[in-house]
Amino acid sequence: xxxKGVSYAKYGYIFSLPFILVFLVxxxxxxxxxxxxxxxxxxxxxxxxxxxxxNPFQNFKDLLFDNASFQQSLLNTGLLWIINFIPQxxxxxxxxxxxxxxxxxxxxxxxxxxxxxxxxxxxxSTIAVLFSTLFAYPMGPVNSLFHALGWSDSPxxxxxxxxxxxxxxxFIQFWMxxxxxxxxxxxxxxxxxxALFEAASIDGANGFQTFFRVTLPSLRTIMLYxxxxxxxxxxxxxxxxxxxITPAGGPDNATLTTSVFIYGQAFKGSYMYNxxxxxxxxxxxxxxxLSALLFYLMRDRDASKLKKQMxxxxxxxxxxxxxA
Amino acid sequence: xxxxxxxxxxxLVMASALSACGGNSNSNNDASSSPSxxxxxxxxxxxxxxxxxxxxxxxxxxxxxxxxxxxxxEAKFIQTHPDLNVEFKNTVIATTDGxxxxxxxxALAAGGKDAPDIYAAESAFVLxxxxxxxxxxxxxxxxxxxxxxxxxxxxxxxxxxxxxxxxGNLKGLGYQATGGSFIYRRxxxxxxxxxxxxxxxxxxxxxxxxxxxxxxxxxxxxxxAIVSGDGDIWHPIENSSDKGWIVDGKLHIDxxxxxxLDYSKKLTDEGYxxxxxxxxxxxxxxxxxxxxxxVFGFFGPAWLINYVMNGQVKDTNGDWAVTEPTTGFFWGxxxxxxxxxxxxxxxxxxxxSEFIKWITLDTSxxxxxxxxANGTLKDGEPGTKDSVASSVVMAKSNGTVxxxxxxxxxxxxxxxxxxxxxxxLTQYDESINQIWRDQVRSYAAGKKSREDALKDFKQxxxxxxxxxxE
Numbered sequence: 001x002x003x004k005g006v007s008y009a010k011y012g013y014i015f016s017l018p019f020i021l022v023f024l025v026x027x028x029x030x031x032x033x034x035x036x037x038x039x040x041x042x043x044x045x046x047x048x049x050x051x052x053x054x055n056p057f058q059n060f061k062d063l064l065f066d067n068a069s070f071q072q073s074l075l076n077t078g079l080l081w082i083i084n085f086i087p088q089x090x091x092x093x094x095x096x097x098x099x100x101x102x103x104x105x106x107x108x109x110x111x112x113x114x115x116x117x118x119x120x121x122x123x124x125s126t127i128a129v130l131f132s133t134l135f136a137y138p139m140g141p142v143n144s145l146f147h148a149l150g151w152s153d154s155p156x157x158x159x160x161x162x163x164x165x166x167x168x169x170x171f172i173q174f175w176m177x178x179x180x181x182x183x184x185x186x187x188x189x190x191x192x193x194x195a196l197f198e199a200a201s202i203d204g205a206n207g208f209q210t211f212f213r214v215t216l217p218s219l220r221t222i223m224l225y226x227x228x229x230x231x232x233x234x235x236x237x238x239x240x241x242x243x244x245i246t247p248a249g250g251p252d253n254a255t256l257t258t259s260v261f262i263y264g265q266a267f268k269g270s271y272m273y274n275x276x277x278x279x280x281x282x283x284x285x286x287x288x289x290l291s292a293l294l295f296y297l298m299r300d301r302d303a304s305k306l307k308k309q310m311x312x313x314x315x316x317x318x319x320x321x322x323x324a
Numbered sequence: 325x326x327x328x329x330x331x332x333x334x335x336l337v338m339a340s341a342l343s344a345c346g347g348n349s350n351s352n353n354d355a356s357s358s359p360s361x362x363x364x365x366x367x368x369x370x371x372x373x374x375x376x377x378x379x380x381x382x383x384x385x386x387x388x389x390x391x392x393x394x395x396x397x398e399a400k401f402i403q404t405h406p407d408l409n410v411e412f413k414n415t416v417i418a419t420t421d422g423x424x425x426x427x428x429x430x431a432l433a434a435g436g437k438d439a440p441d442i443y444a445a446e447s448a449f450v451l452x453x454x455x456x457x458x459x460x461x462x463x464x465x466x467x468x469x470x471x472x473x474x475x476x477x478x479x480x481x482x483x484x485x486x487x488x489x490x491x492g493n494l495k496g497l498g499y500q501a502t503g504g505s506f507i508y509r510r511x512x513x514x515x516x517x518x519x520x521x522x523x524x525x526x527x528x529x530x531x532x533x534x535x536x537x538x539x540x541x542x543x544x545x546x547x548x549a550i551v552s553g554d555g556d557i558w559h560p561i562e563n564s565s566d567k568g569w570i571v572d573g574k575l576h577i578d579x580x581x582x583x584x585l586d587y588s589k590k591l592t593d594e595g596y597x598x599x600x601x602x603x604x605x606x607x608x609x610x611x612x613x614x615x616x617x618x619v620f621g622f623f624g625p626a627w628l629i630n631y632v633m634n635g636q637v638k639d640t641n642g643d644w645a646v647t648e649p650t651t652g653f654f655w656g657x658x659x660x661x662x663x664x665x666x667x668x669x670x671x672x673x674x675x676x677s678e679f680i681k682w683i684t685l686d687t688s689x690x691x692x693x694x695x696x697a698n699g700t701l702k703d704g705e706p707g708t709k710d711s712v713a714s715s716v717v718m719a720k721s722n723g724t725v726x727x728x729x730x731x732x733x734x735x736x737x738x739x740x741x742x743x744x745x746x747x748x749l750t751q752y753d754e755s756i757n758q759i760w761r762d763q764v765r766s767y768a769a770g771k772k773s774r775e776d777a778l779k780d781f782k783q784x785x786x787x788x789x790x791x792x793x794e
Contacts, residue, residue, distance in 0.1 A: 137599070138600065139606055139616075160765060161771075251771075267426065
């Protein structure tokens with residue numbers, strides 16, 4: 001009698017079951033419920049009976065076209081993300097290039113990686129308090145420094161000026177996350193076949209050329225991962241804008257990001273859950289569209305061309321088989 | 325053996341997966357836990373129990389507060405009421421990041437055995453609980469046997485009664501009175517005005533803001549700022565306006581409050597203040613005179629003197645005095661409310677009624693207010709004095725404070741409390757005030773025009789609170 005091979009497939013299902021259950025109850029259901037709230041008139045602290053609005057898309061329309069704060073928050077989120085991400089990716093790529101350059105062979109990269117990653121570990125509230133004390137007005141360390149260096153004659157109110165407030169929030173985010181990005185990129189570079197690097201050095205490529213023509217193209221998947229996570233994180237930027245300047249939102253709504261706006265709508269003031277839910281759904285759609293765009297831009301063009309060719313060949317073969 | 329190991333590991337993995345609830349979110353830049361919790365890690369709920377050894381059936385009272393003040397009173401209450409057998413279960417959640425209100429609201433809505441029997445509300449949001457959305461949870465003081473006559477006898481400041489009353493039914497009263505005064509530096513007063521006598525200074529800075537700015541000009545000549553920042557004059561202006569922010573459900577900008585725009589700009593442009601923002605480092609620094617210019621005075625109630633300035637004045641201790649402010653106002657305070665459901669249980673209702681009466685209306689020498697006013701709440705330890713709700717108690721208490729050079733602060737606070745009004749407040753004040761002051765700061769710093777500031781204020785209130793303007 002043939003002994004059946006042991007199938008471990010069922011253990012796979014059993015092990016994933018807890019996560020799926022938890023996900024369904026605690027993640028999927030709230031997301032669907034939030035989506036539904038966006039179409040109702042639910043607001044106020046005391047639970048009242050809720051109704052679907054007469055015009056289901058009323059909340060969405062109001063937010064996008066009439067609500068100046070929400071429009072401002074969309075603008076701020078984009079602006080803060082750009083201020084944060086561009087220096088972050090440049091510095092991370094630069095550090096990656098240096099840390100993985102076999103010819104440079106830097107010593108103590110381990111220690112550096114630890115130090116550069118540290119800002120990410122400090123809690124956001126601590127950092128917010130630290131930076132708001134640093135930039136305090138009229139007396140604060142940075143103001144005193146500028147005064148001592150002669151760069152300014154009277155104290156500058158950093159937290160009151162829109163552009164400096166945004167700049168500081170963007171800088172804090174950059175400082176917190178460039179270590180993380182760098183570690184991810186270094187891990188990606190370590191996964192590249194060393195034979196490629198050897199071939200490049202035999203062919204006489206210098207560091208510059210190696211980086212741009214060998215490392216970067218091979219990093220395509222990792223770059224996609226970094227871009228997607230950074231973009232989604234940027235769209236959800238909350239902890240620093242909420243805590244850094246009180247009241248949350250900054251001078252004249254300069255650092256009001258969409259998450260801060262949603263939090264304010266739902267949990268402060270008038271407790272307008274329907275508007276907050278509608279805004280959350282709008283952000284969800286924006287994130288989905290941008291992610292799809294990124295996936296499309298970063299697709300492996302060679303692989304998709306190959307797939308198309310294979311498809312054509314198969315079709316031709318089928319047609320030939322039928323015709324013959 | 326291997327089988328047992330496999331089963332145990334499976335069970336452990338499932339247990340840990342279930343306990344770490346919530347799906348995996350793979351995002352780069354967001355806070356790992358819900359915003360309100362990660363931000364206010366320090367403001368976590370704490371519970372404690374205080375119980376007595378009286379005779380009779382044991383009554384459990386659930387008390388919710390946002391500071392330790394009321395829980396600290398319980399030991400004294402039990403000491404002075406040995407016949408009552410009561411156990412207090414306290415839940416204290418600080419108001420940082422607005423953590424207290426949602427928790428209290430949920431507890432009230434849930435009802436049942438664990439619902440709060442006595443709860444405290446701060447002036448920033450007390451209206452919601454006495455007159456607004458959550459007022460249906462509050463019991464009428466009259467149903468607890470605390471009649472209006474008792475209130476009159478104790479000489480409770482009128483504004484406190486107004487805030488706690490809905491449709492003629494008193495629902496909440498405070499144990500403190502937070503009528504505001506003008507707290508000024510004696511040495512600077514002598515130098516600029518020739519005397520530090522409170523009666524003279526009272527006439528120098530008021531009544532009315534014109535006189536205030538005249539005094540500011542005089543102080544500027546000698547190189548002093550009259551106040552630390554525009555926040556200092558905001559509280560008197562806010563509280564002295566004729567109408568509140570919301571009239572007939574629409575946003576209303578009272579002319580007196582609108583003047584704040586101009587006053588704030590004047591303070592900044594003419595250099596009458598140090599341009600600080602209240603509750604920030606530089607504001608505290610001005611209390612010890614170590615800011616850009618020495619500051620003449622602050623507007624504030626007794627708690628500002630005894631709880632805030634006390635720790636900040638350093639070398640200027642004893643150099644301060646109080647006098648009546650430019651215009652009467654109040655700032656802050658805690659109101660104590662009872663849950664409507666306690667009236668159903670007779671034993672509970674008795675204890676709750678006794679406790680609230682002891683805190684708010686008892687003018688005897690064993691009443692809380694006497695201890696509170698004289699700083700004798702903890703035996704053997706000199707406590708902080710504070711102005712209390714009952715003018716009767718204040719009249720017979722010793723309010724001399726070292727910070728004020730030995731002046732009896734109650735002499736000023738009794739009339740100050742009478743001048744405050746509780747009729748121009750709304751339950752959205754906290755949020756609206758934040759938006760308003762942000763716009764005023766922008767205008768005072770010269771970043772936008774007056775019309776734009778008003779326009780943006782109305783727009784922001786509409787966006788963030790859903791309230792239309794008139």
